[in-house]
Amino acid sequence: EDQVTQSPEALRLQEGESSSLNCSYTVSGLRGLFWYRQDPGKGPEFLFTLYSAGEEKEKERLKATLTKKESFLHITAPKPEDSATYLCAVQASGGSYIPTFGRGTSLIVHP
Amino acid sequence: GAVVSQHPSRVICKSGTSVKIECRSLDFQATTMFWYRQFPKKSLMLMATSNEGSKATYEQGVEKDKFLINHASLTLSTLTVTSAHPEDSSFYICSARGRDIGGTEAFFGQGTRLTVV
Numbered sequence: 765e766d767q768v769t770q771s772p773e774a775l776r777l778q779e780g781e782s783s784s785l786n787c788s789y790t791v792s793g794l795r796g797l798f799w800y801r802q803d804p805g806k807g808p809e810f811l812f813t814l815y816s817a818g819e820e821k822e823k824e825r826l827k828a829t830l831t832k833k834e835s836f837l838h839i840t841a842p843k844p845e846d847s848a849t850y851l852c853a854v855q856a857s858g859g860s861y862i863p864t865f866g867r868g869t870s871l872i873v874h875p
Numbered sequence: 876g877a878v879v880s881q882h883p884s885r886v887i888c889k890s891g892t893s894v895k896i897e898c899r900s901l902d903f904q905a906t907t908m909f910w911y912r913q914f915p916k917k918s919l920m921l922m923a924t925s926n927e928g929s930k931a932t933y934e935q936g937v938e939k940d941k942f943l944i945n946h947a948s949l950t951l952s953t954l955t956v957t958s959a960h961p962e963d964s965s966f967y968i969c970s971a972r973g974r975d976i977g978g979t980e981a982f983f984g985q986g987t988r989l990t991v992v
Contacts, residue, residue: 795979796978796979796980798980798981800983805966805986805988806985806986807879807881807968807969807970807983807984807985807986808919808968808970808983809983810877810980810981810982810983813978813979813980851918851919855979860924861907861972861979861981862909862921862924863909863981865918865919866918867917867918868918870916
């Protein structure tokens with residue numbers, strides 16, 4: 765069974781204080797690993813897809829990396845507007861495209 | 876690109892009535908749509924997966940007669956909550972993936988807050 769574990773569950777940072785969110789996964793064969801951002805009362809917003817170990821993707825202050833066992837979402841010099849819940853999901857290779865989601869990391873960035 | 880529009884964003888209905896939620900892919904053909912339910916401060920709970928032109932596949936424990944899903948076209952899926960009860964109050968979110976948008980990721984709608992009174 766595919767599993768996704770995100771840590772920490774919650775993270776408080778000061779504005780400008782860089783940090784990383786972790787997503788550990790077990791999957792029979794990885795088709796893709798996804799990162800989403802979710803604001804309260806909204807649907808998740810797609811950020812990145814990573815397909816293979818060693819791959820990295822960046823968008824503004826966010827950088828996602830992937831190994832064979834985990835992914836990190838690095839947040840450089842965060843701003844209060846980066847406050848949100850960040851969700852990680854994996855999609856196994858094979859016929860189904862159903863993603864398995866982690867519980868998310870709730871990030872609060874204080875000004 | 877890859878915009879998914881979900882309506883309504885909020886709905887209040889009386890106990891015993893039915894409510895329909897629409898999910899549309901605006902700029903791509905959605906070969907697969909997913910319907911989720913999310914409880915406060917919890918992650919997404921997959922309810923069902925629907926592929927265009929075929930019946931939805933429901934997750935274990937989800938009543939298919941209560942949560943009717945229709946995926947009649949490549950751009951529209953609907954979720955109808957039938958005979959709604961207060962315990963059906965929740966945040967419902969759809970997502971869609973398609974064949975012509977590059978990757979295998981799914982894109983989410985804005986969500987629908989359902990309150991049954």
